[in-house]
Amino acid sequence: MGKFNHILYSYLIFISCLINGIRSLKLTDFLVPDHAVIGSTVTLKCYFDVAFGTLNSVKWYKNEHEFFRYSPSISDIIAFPADGVIVDLNSSDKNKVTLKEINFNSSGLYKCEVSTDLPDFKIAFDSKNMSVVAYPEWGPVITDVAEKYSVGQTITANCSVAPSYPSPTLSWEINGRPVDSWDVSDKEVPGPGKLSSRRSTLQFIAEDQHFEGSNQALNIRCRAKLGTLTSSTLETTFTSTLAQSPDSLESALQRYRNTGAMINGTSHNITAVILLFLLFITRKVL
Incomplete structure (x- = not known):
């Protein structure tokens, strides 16, 4: 009986400790x-x-x-x-x-x-x-971009954002695809106190492949992000389109250059010559 009481007492102490541990x-x-x-x-x-x-x-x-x-x-x-x-x-x-x-x-x-x-x-x-x-009061803003471009033209776009903290970073996309870093120059501009702003310049040569869809649109997007904050991304987009005549003839010629068609046969060479002649005549008339 004494052994049973000892076991019961030990069991009650265990249950008490267990309850106290849980509660x-x-x-x-x-x-x-x-x-x-x-x-x-x-x-x-x-x-x-x-x-x-x-x-x-x-x-x-x-x-x-x-x-x-x-x-x-x-x-x-x-x-x-x-x-x-x-x-x-x-x-x-x-x-x-x-x-x-x-x-x-x-x-x-x-x-x-x-x-x-x-x-x-x-x-x-x-x-x-x-x-x-500290979120920026404005931006990002894309400037210095024209509404129309021709194939072969140099496109220069600037993106800026108001002072913020942490320091903002800017990134670019062309038609939804990230831009290579060597096409971009970037500069941080110190602001009041801990704040700083940033200005980024994107420069590239317009190619026929840049103008997509039936409206031949070129979409340039600039994104601003504060440090490593995942919820701080701000963005803006500017859309340019392919310039029409007389540059449409030059675009056609550029397509021949890009595909290497000018060296694939006599008929293609003749087509290229005709395009050059039409381009010359059109610009003379205009």
Whole structure:
């Protein structure tokens, strides 16, 4: 009987420890945004379950410096000075902290720490980094592009975007296809404070293959992206079309040059000569 009581007692202790392990203090939801826009208001959230314990305090830290505390033992929530942190006490409680007037110094590691009272003193915490960004007020904008081009012409397009943070990067596409880097020159322009803008120039020779579809359209797209932010891509597109007569004759001639038809037989050579003659006569008349 004594052995049975010992086994039963050990089993009850095991079950008690198991229940306490399952039903102990834990964070159930923790939210700190990856990015906050400068000048905006953000809310940090920290939800928890104290299980069988009694809440002692909820503390928030920025870079390990405490700036907010809630405790049932005190009548008011407390905010402490911290670089880049302005707490809106009217919109904050034990589960959330609202920060207003976000500035570049607001970037940092934010941690929520929850503790329970004695004798069941436990601590649970989580942390996450938040970065402050400044989106450009305008752009990207494509300039210096004509509405019509002829095959063989040099096309120069400029793309610019307003100052932002992180520094923007610009990329180009022609008819939906990425442009080779050697066709592009790029320059960063310092702005006020941490802000900077960027200007990019794309230059290439118009070829017959660039003008697609029944309307013979050439689509040039410029994309702006802030650092590594996946949700910060902005873009703009400019459409040019193939110039018509007399350049349509020159386009036809260019197609012969591109395909090498001028060396594939006498009939093709005669066709090329006729095209050159018509092009010469047309320009004389015009």
